[in-house]
Amino acid sequence: xxxxxxxxxxxxxxxxxxxxxxxxxxxxxxxxxxxxxxxxxxxxxxxxxxxxxxxxxxxxxxxxxxxxxxxxxxxxxxxxxxxxxxxxxxxxxxxxxxxxxxxxxxxxxxxxxxxxxxxxxxxxxxxxxxxxxxxxxxxxxxxxxxxxxxxxxxxxxxxxxxxxxxxxxxxxxxxxxxxxxxxxxxxxxxxxxxxxxxxxxxxxxxxxxxxxxxxxxxxxxxxxxxxxxxxxxxxxxxxxxxxxxxxxxxxxxxxxxxxxxxxxxxxxxxxxxxxxxxxxxxxxxxxxxxxxxxxxxxxxxxxxxxxxxxxxxxxxxxxxxxxxxxxxxxxxxxxxxxxxxxxxxxxxxxxxxxxxxxxxxxxxxxxxxxxxxxxxxxxxxxxxxxxxxxxxxxxxxxxxxxxxxxxxxxxxxxxxxxxxxxxxxxxxxxxxxxxxxxxxxxxxxxxxxxxxxxxxxxxxxxxxxxxxxxxxxxxxxxxxxxxxxxxxxxxxxxxxxxxxxxxxxxxxxxxxxxxxxxxxxxxxxxxxxxxxxxxxxxxxxxxxxxxxxxxxxxxxxxxxxxxxxxxxxxxxxxxxxxxxxxxxxxxxxxxxxxxxxxxxxxxxxxxxxxxxxxxxxxxxxxxxxxxxxxxxxxxxxxxxxxxxxxxxxxxxxxxxxxxxxxxxxxxxxxxxxxxxxxxxxxxxxxxxxxxxxxxxxxxxxxxxxxxxxxxxxxxxxxxxxxxxxxxxxxxxxxxxxxxxxxxxxxxxxxxxxxxxxxxxxxxxxxxxxxxxxxxxxxxxxxxxxxxxxxxxxxxxxxxxxxxxxxxxxxxxxxxxxxxxxxxxxxx
RNA sequence: GCCCCGGUGUCCCAAUCGGCAGAGGAAGCGGUCUUAAACACCGUCCAGGUGUGGGUUCGAGUCCCACCCGGGGCACCA
Numbered sequence: 050x051x052x053x054x055x056x057x058x059x060x061x062x063x064x065x066x067x068x069x070x071x072x073x074x075x076x077x078x079x080x081x082x083x084x085x086x087x088x089x090x091x092x093x094x095x096x097x098x099x100x101x102x103x104x105x106x107x108x109x110x111x112x113x114x115x116x117x118x119x120x121x122x123x124x125x126x127x128x129x130x131x132x133x134x135x136x137x138x139x140x141x142x143x144x145x146x147x148x149x150x151x152x153x154x155x156x157x158x159x160x161x162x163x164x165x166x167x168x169x170x171x172x173x174x175x176x177x178x179x180x181x182x183x184x185x186x187x188x189x190x191x192x193x194x195x196x197x198x199x200x201x202x203x204x205x206x207x208x209x210x211x212x213x214x215x216x217x218x219x220x221x222x223x224x225x226x227x228x229x230x231x232x233x234x235x236x237x238x239x240x241x242x243x244x245x246x247x248x249x250x251x252x253x254x255x256x257x258x259x260x261x262x263x264x265x266x267x268x269x270x271x272x273x274x275x276x277x278x279x280x281x282x283x284x285x286x287x288x289x290x291x292x293x294x295x296x297x298x299x300x301x302x303x304x305x306x307x308x309x310x311x312x313x314x315x316x317x318x319x320x321x322x323x324x325x326x327x328x329x330x331x332x333x334x335x336x337x338x339x340x341x342x343x344x345x346x347x348x349x350x351x352x353x354x355x356x357x358x359x360x361x362x363x364x365x366x367x368x369x370x371x372x373x374x375x376x377x378x379x380x381x382x383x384x385x386x387x388x389x390x391x392x393x394x395x396x397x398x399x400x401x402x403x404x405x406x407x408x409x410x411x412x413x414x415x416x417x418x419x420x421x422x423x424x425x426x427x428x429x430x431x432x433x434x435x436x437x438x439x440x441x442x443x444x445x446x447x448x449x450x451x452x453x454x455x456x457x458x459x460x461x462x463x464x465x466x467x468x469x470x471x472x473x474x475x476x477x478x479x480x481x482x483x484x485x486x487x488x489x490x491x492x493x494x495x496x497x498x499x500x501x502x503x504x505x506x507x508x509x510x511x512x513x514x515x516x517x518x519x520x521x522x523x524x525x526x527x528x529x530x531x532x533x534x535x536x537x538x539x540x541x542x543x544x545x546x547x548x549x550x551x552x553x554x555x556x557x558x559x560x561x562x563x564x565x566x567x568x569x570x571x572x573x574x575x576x577x578x579x580x581x582x583x584x585x586x587x588x589x590x591x592x593x594x595x596x597x598x599x600x601x602x603x604x605x606x607x608x609x610x611x612x613x614x615x616x617x618x619x620x621x622x623x624x625x626x627x628x629x630x631x632x633x634x635x636x637x638x639x640x641x642x643x644x645x646x647x648x649x650x651x652x653x654x655x656x657x658x659x660x661x662x663x664x665x666x667x668x669x670x671x672x673x674x675x676x677x678x679x680x681x682x683x684x685x686x687x688x689x690x691x692x693x694x695x696x697x698x699x700x701x702x703x704x705x706x707x708x709x710x711x712x713x714x715x716x717x718x719x720x721x722x723x724x725x726x727x728x729x730x731x732x733x734x735x736x737x738x739x740x741x742x743x744x745x746x747x748x749x750x751x752x753x754x755x756x757x758x759x760x761x762x763x764x765x766x767x768x769x770x771x772x773x774x775x776x777x778x779x780x781x782x783x784x785x786x787x788x789x790x791x792x793x794x795x796x797x798x799x800x801x802x803x804x805x806x807x808x809x810x811x812x813x814x815x816x817x818x819x820x821x822x823x824x825x826x827x828x829x830x831x832x833x834x835x836x837x838x839x840x841x842x843x844x845x846x847x848x849x850x851x852x853x854x855x856x857x858x859x860x861x862x863x864x865x866x867x868x869x870x871x872x873x874x875x876x
Numbered sequence: 877g878c879c880c881c882g883g884u885g886u887c888c889c890a891a892u893c894g895g896c897a898g899a900g901g902a903a904g905c906g907g908u909c910u911u912a913a914a915c916a917c918c919g920u921c922c923a924g925g926u927g928u929g930g931g932u933u934c935g936a937g938u939c940c941c942a943c944c945c946g947g948g949g950c951a952c953c954a
């Protein structure tokens with residue numbers, strides 16, 4: 050024992066940890082029983098990726114999450130609090146290449162390390178449900194789900210320009226491209242035309258958007274807002290233009306616009322340079338110019354393309370489009386400021402009302418017609434504000450004078466009658482590209498046969514297991530390493546038996562994590578991805594705790610999967626996570642922890658210095674869970690001091706276990722019962738930091754009762770100390786268990802149940818009423834909590850110092866809020 | 877540019893419905909213990925008004941408007 054520990058008067062943190070861990074292992078108090086008659090709760094935390102040991106971030110999220118799970122157990126619920134690992138992914142593959150080994154070696158070693166750390170960290174996980182997405186028993190069902198979605202037309206293959214990360218040598222989903230860079234490695238993302246697998250998440254765009262309204266009260270505002278932005282619904286119209294092409298032909302080209310009311314001001318059309326349409330309608334004369342331009346834009350990175358302040362560029366395609374409302378023939382241009390994969394890949398350009406079109410018109414000297422009247426002093430360029438329509442009439446319809454909304458309705462109505470357009474809704478959301486050209490992922494269970502084409506691997510042949518590749522075999526080559534594994538990739542076609550090849554891509558790891566919370570409900574189920582009865586019992590998760598970085602990735606994908614599985618008849622719910630809590634980051638000295646800054650805080654060091662409980666308490670007490678925690682501002686030593694103070698109470702209690710608290714000191718009992726009452730509300734509204742503060746007050750009050758109050762023999766002191774142990778069991782399980790034991794009870798305190806609040810003790814027998822004059826505090830009165838308004842007013846007016854203040858003034862109005870406040874307006 | 881969240885003592889942070897501006901912690905200071913120090917324990921100090929300016933109200937940290945600062949999301953999405 051160190052000198053420091055001796056001074057802690059016998060509370061040896063590490064000995065306490067060593068003492069209780071095996072006891073808990075024996076008791077196994079957190080195993081969720083599917084058949085329990087209790088009401089069920091599902092506490093879900095985002096499963097970790099197995100890179101190295103746990104760090105401060107893991108410590109924070111699990112400390113917060115565990116407060117909720119342990120609280121629910123104490124409240125008498127049957128709680129499902131599972132743990133698993135998101136164990137496919139690039140870091141393991143890169144490590145395997147470096148170390149010349151199989152990715153599984155690195156992965157499973159790290160999982161064991163993290164599992165041991167979680168155990169010591171005393172998280173109330175149900176270890177019997179542990180899963181790893183890289184286990185064939187798990188990914189068999191990922192493959193099965195993929196095939197089901199494919200049967201429904203929700204997984205399909207198409208050739209399209211895709212995001213390509215040259216560093217990781219793989220394609221990326223839109224969601225994984227951040228500011229034109231790879232979300233994972235930061236490399237500049239380029240475009241490639243590739244045939245890839247997609248999930249048709251866009252089929253669910255509207256439902257994903259609508260259900261956010263339902264989630265809004267219980268989900269963090271920033272996640273709801275991020276998803277709304279990402280789905281990006283807009284309302285407008287499709288307008289059909291006839292485009293004259295070379296040789297006198299004509300074809301119809303539809304554009305999407307949110308401003309159909311400005312159609313009379315469309316003075317040219319712009320087609321995305323990289324859209325197929327552009328190449329189809331360009332005239333022979335302009336073809337060379339166009340192709341040169343296309344080549345130039347292809348070379349530009351997305352980052353350059355997305356810079357909004359760069360001058361507009363484009364080429365004339367030698368074709369003309371006829372505006373359906375006025376018969377005017379307008380030139381068709383190609384430009385890179387129009388996106389090929391949004392809307393129809395073509396726009397009607399209205400320079401009078403759109404700044405981008407204005408810029409383009411200026412660059413190439415194209416005409417401008419204003420169709421919304423700008424204010425008189427308007428000196429700007431495109432006018433995007435509100436005003437009456439102008440210059441917008443033909444023989445059968447006129448928008449002139451109408452405000453924008455009315456004008457939109459009128460013109461859409463007209464277009465629909467004419468058959469040259471219709472109201473339309475568009476989304477920014479694109480389909481989810483799920484193929485990856487990497488090894489350490491779930492193989493796509495498809496065989497490509499020269500005769501039968503795409504053939505699904507039959508269900509009884511699942512899982513398609515990864516081959517044993519390691520080291521240099523895994524090096525990125527632009528095609529999946531699986532393609533080079535001859536024995537693996539060459540198979541018989543399941544349909545015709547002829548020679549065929551397996552699909553050699555693997556799935557995005559976000560596919561694995563889009564359904565793991567369902568597998569947790571029945572992790573050993575053999576007849577499907579999950580037992581529908583178990584899913585019915587546990588889902589949706591009542592709380593999902595995790596990082597906000599998944600606001601539009603995992604959380605959107607998981608919602609999509611849930612809805613798709615519901616439509617497949619596998620689930621009865623449409624939303625997987627009823628409520629959500631995002632924790633902030635643990636930072637240090639105002640900055641994110643990083644190796645390059647050298648400001649990392651090592652979790653293991655903190656744990657050995659202060660113990661598990663003090664670290665957990667510090668993280669929970671730091672502030673609101675969503676806020677970042679600056680470790681430099683925190684005091685784990687202070688947390689440890691508090692735990693010792695609490696622990697010491699348990700040694701001072703002098704009454705016997707089981708003594709009735711009825712005869713105990715009423716003042717202390719009031720504090721105890723009020724604390725229990727408030728703690729429940731605070732936990733349920735995620736204000737754990739305040740809950741801890743209340744707990745500290747209770748400890749202080751109990752200390753006072755022992756030292757300078759009714760004394761250690763008073764039953765109220767035992768009651769208070771037992772409550773401290775129970776409340777503490779949510780945050781500091783070791784200290785709580787040790788206290789419980791010293792109070793003469795058997796383990797485990799974690800399951801003894803929430804203290805019953807005596808309502809009578811919540812009612813004060815007198816309260817302090819405040820008397821204000823002109824809003825300023827002038828007197829305090831001790832009054833009965835059920836005093837009448839009239840009595841309180843009379844008492845206030847009778848008060849001496851109030852009288853003095855009111856001298857020479859006339860009372861104009863008296864506001865009484867019995868029993869707490871009187872405000873006298875005088876003058 | 878549009879949208880979301882926040883700004884309270886030296887620091888981290890409380891203040892359910894608009895009703896006493898501070899709960900809890902940290903740091904500081906004083907004391908007890910000690911030969912001494914550290915640890916521990918006990919006690920204690922701190923706002924001219926809650927980023928700024930207006931407004932509503934008997935009453936605003938809380939509601940409304942504008943702005944400033946910090947953090948985050950979306951963005952050539954027609």
